[in-house]
Amino acid sequence: MAKILCVLYPDPEVGYPPEYARDDIPTIASYANGQKAPVTDDIGFRPGELVGCVSGELGLRPYLESLGHELIVTSDKDGPNSEFERHLPDAEIVISQPFWPAYLTPDRIARAKKLKLAITAGIGSDHVDLAAATKNNITVAEVTGSNSISVAEHVVMMVLSLVRNYLPSHEYARNGGWNIADCVSRSYDVEGMKFGTIAAGRIGLAVLRRLKPFGLDLHYTDPHRLAPEIEKELGLTYHPEPHSLIQTMDIVNLQMPLYPSTEHFFNDELFSQMKRGAYLVNTARGKLVDRDAVVRALESGQLAGYAGDVWYPQPAPADHPWRTMPWNGMTPHISGTSLSAQARYAAGTLEILKWFFEKKPIPEVYFIAHEGKLAGAGAHAYKLT
Ligand code: NDP
16 A cells, blocks of 8 residues: 655645635636546535645545555645654655645655655645656646746736736725825836736747736747747737847746756846846746845846745745845735636646556656656756756
């Protein structure tokens, strides 16, 4: 029987289960590219329940225990004395969410002698050292597509709230104030602005589609060009390399995966090339930008605003400068773990486990690494260097 080690974020401070605001969520059967969403017939929870935290267990316990497997669920993931470290040497499967990542470093992978499968409940597997995983023949799989729209919606929200100066204006109202001039002296319309996304994969393209009705001038850069009919439908301008986009945009969205050569992609030099007063939204990964260069760009006025939900490390320390830097619209890492998203990626995690234990093929699109190399979605999105 297998040991499955599952790392999830802590329960709500107000207790579990929380009081839900709604009684149901819409059923999403398939995604924009035609890929089917995970089947939710026999999941161990009601869609719309909080399953991404420890007590929610992604709803996996009934299935795994019916087969006699051992499921360990913990949020204690960091440091040599953590529960994660304690169970890792015996674990055959590790499940982790990017929101509360169990970092699978080369050292940890070396100690995880029985590890065969690392599942990302969600999207984005950079918390696994993919070079070490491929070297050790560990399959890395994620629930591709499960939260792409969740993140795209978050990006649209952040673009609007930065440009329109929503969050500071809300604070004025909460604090009893009514100085309209203070609120609007940094408030603009997005209409007519130039918006560019760095990477137009599932999320980047969904963001472009959602922003089209706002009357923005839409641009993108990506190693692979989108189909001509999509470019025409959305009126897109393609930039073969990111620099021309970065230099001319009012708003830049960062949506590329994190791998060794994209780490600190945005640094002082790149910020200095942007238009003064540009906005940057990053829901991809915190390490794509140099932490202190963002602070400097906001303090100097080179950037008019920065918003995102991804940090490094996660959880971010209480004194992380992005919590307090000016004109930021940061949230904890939440965009891809709405209750709606959880229903899909928890169901997708169950599907992957079933395929694994029933020795059925896992769909190619769910693979990040397999049989000693990058595979499936991972072969497109990631590089080992
Ligand atoms: P996809 O794999 O669909 O798209 C990634 C895109 O990035 C691909 O089009 C790829 O190009 C492109 N790309 C890779 N390298 C570069 C580069 N150096 N410059 C420009 N583009 C590049 O992934 P998703 O859209 O689903 O997700 C993107 C990222 O968003 C994830 O990797 C993850 O880090 C993050 N994410 C964050 C979430 C959150 O909750 N905040 C949730 C989900 C994802 P091509 O394939 O054409 O070569």
